[in-house]
Amino acid sequence: MQSSTFQTALRAAALSVAVTAGLSVAAPAVFAQDSAPKADAAPKADAAKAAEAAKGSELKTPIIAVIDVQKIMQESNASKSVSKAFETLRDSYQKEISTLEDKLRKGEDELRKQQTVLAPEALANKRRDFEKQVAEVQKTVQTRKRVLETTLNEAMAVVHKTMVEVVADISRERGANLVLARQQFVLVDTQLDVTDAVMERVNKKLPQVALNIPKP
Known part of the structure; x- marks a missing residue:
């Protein structure tokens, strides 16, 4: 078994803090809820109420805010803490798998040497034992891969949730009813x-995030 096996598995869980290209946080539109005109109302009154209802139901003029989602998800203190913890966990798993691979290589060399001295039945038993060891290592690799993926996704979901909460707060304060991702535009007014x-605010509200590593 080559060491590239684990490296390939790790690629699927490599740290990536880019999120979806867009983030839209829109305030709900407010519509007038006027009661229906009475049957005996005068035509002018009906027309006035209809005009008022139409005016109240008009969509609000968009008040836009823009945010660089990718920058927040990559450069916030919480994201950096996740990245550092993830790399430490990944390195520890790499060492663990490398040790298991070394053991398999030694077992394979020993099995090859015994091919000419062991009886066929004894050799077959040795080979079955070795294949079981290989299967166990492969299972360990897949388990570690799932742990890396799960812990990374869960931690970054916390960062993303906090970012959305902060964006919602700021949009309310500024009266914005539409928030767009900076990556969607070539030029954006700095205002x-x-x-x-x-x-x-994200750095203040969420300075770091710990990885939730399941017990083996």
Whole structure:
């Protein structure tokens, strides 16, 4: 078994803090809820109420804010803490798997040497034992891969949730009813960009996130 086996498995769980290209947080539209006109109301009154209802049901003019989602998810203190903890966990798993692979290589060499001295039945038993060891190592690799993926996704979900909460707060404060991702645009007026404000609050609200590593 080559060491590239574990390296390939790890690629699937490699740290990636880019999130979906867009984030939209829109305030709910408010519609007028006027009662229906009475049957005996005068035509002018009916027309006035209809006009008022139409006016109240008009969509609000978009008040836009823009945020660099990728920057928050990559450069916030919480994201950096996740990255550092993830790398430490990944390295520990790499060492564990490397040790198991070394043991398999030695077992394979020993089995090859015994091919000419062991009876066929004894050799077959040795081979079955070795194949079981290989299967166990493969199972361990897959288990560690799932742990890496799960812990990373859960930790980054906490960062993302906090970011959305902060964006919602800032949008309410600024009266924004539409928040868009910076990655969707080539040019953005700096007055619309709330990334720095979001970053500051996210760092304060969530300075770090611990990885939730399941017990073996």
